[in-house]
Amino acid sequence: MYLARVIGRVVATRRSAGLEGVALQWVQPLDELGAPTGRALVACATVSSGPGDLVHYVDGREGALACPRPFVPVDAAILGFVEEAERGGTRIGER
Amino acid sequence: MLIGQVVGSVVASQKDERLEALKLLVVRVHDHENAPTEQYVVAADAVQAGPGDMVLFATGSSARQTELTEGKPCDAVIMAVVDSWDLGGRNVYEKWA
Numbered sequence: 273m274y275l276a277r278v279i280g281r282v283v284a285t286r287r288s289a290g291l292e293g294v295a296l297q298w299v300q301p302l303d304e305l306g307a308p309t310g311r312a313l314v315a316c317a318t319v320s321s322g323p324g325d326l327v328h329y330v331d332g333r334e335g336a337l338a339c340p341r342p343f344v345p346v347d348a349a350i351l352g353f354v355e356e357a358e359r360g361g362t363r364i365g366e367r
Numbered sequence: 368m369l370i371g372q373v374v375g376s377v378v379a380s381q382k383d384e385r386l387e388a389l390k391l392l393v394v395r396v397h398d399h400e401n402a403p404t405e406q407y408v409v410a411a412d413a414v415q416a417g418p419g420d421m422v423l424f425a426t427g428s429s430a431r432q433t434e435l436t437e438g439k440p441c442d443a444v445i446m447a448v449v450d451s452w453d454l455g456g457r458n459v460y461e462k463w464a
Contacts, residue, residue: 280399280454282370284423284447288413288433291446296368296423298399298454312399314368314423323455333428345413345436345446347429348368 275302275357275365278325278350282314290341297321297350299329306357306364315348326354326367368423370449371396373416377409385439392416392445394424399452401460410443411436421460423447 280298295317303309315329318338327350329335335349336342356366375393379386389411396406410424413433422445424430430444431437451461 280452280459282423282452283450285450286414287423287447288444296447298452300399311369314370333432336429336432343432345425345429345432345444346368347425347427 273328273330273351275306275354276300276315276327276329276350277302277308277365278317278321278323278327279312280323288345290344291316291339291346294339294344294346295321297323299327299348299350302326302365304359304364313348315350316346317350319350319352321350321353326357326365328352328354368425368446369396370399370421370423370452371408372403373418373420373422373445374407375418383440386411386441389435389439389441394422394443394445397421399454399459408443410445411439411441412445414445414448416445416448421449421462423449 276299282296336346338349371394377391
């Protein structure tokens, strides 16, 4: 699982079966210091997250398991909010 | 998932027989600011996307989790057609603009 910041929302009406009602959000992965790292990606939100929230997400096929219906073509899913993250006593981010 | 624009299609007559019913499209990956990148992927189409459409695609073993691609040698599938997106309230892409 990875730390990320939600940075946007995606609207897509026509989607693969089983994905009805699932929110799609842009997330920016964060490094161990809380700074943006790598390319932003789109993940299914399994919690009511929104832009600005600090979250953790999973990638690969496990992302689909977090969705309401698990047999869906999903390779990234937001699993929950991060209230606080710290590394070696240094706070790297909060919700 | 990543977002990209459908820029072409692939015709391949000699291929794994399990790919025979699949429509294969060339997708140019865009970043979150809608700037095209130099990355292209060939993806199976599960949502009847067309040329010019902005689409979402999933890669890896997740790509096999559609009725169309289940059990087939496929590692990228278009699973949604994007209407719009915004970044922190700022509209970046609008299909019908």
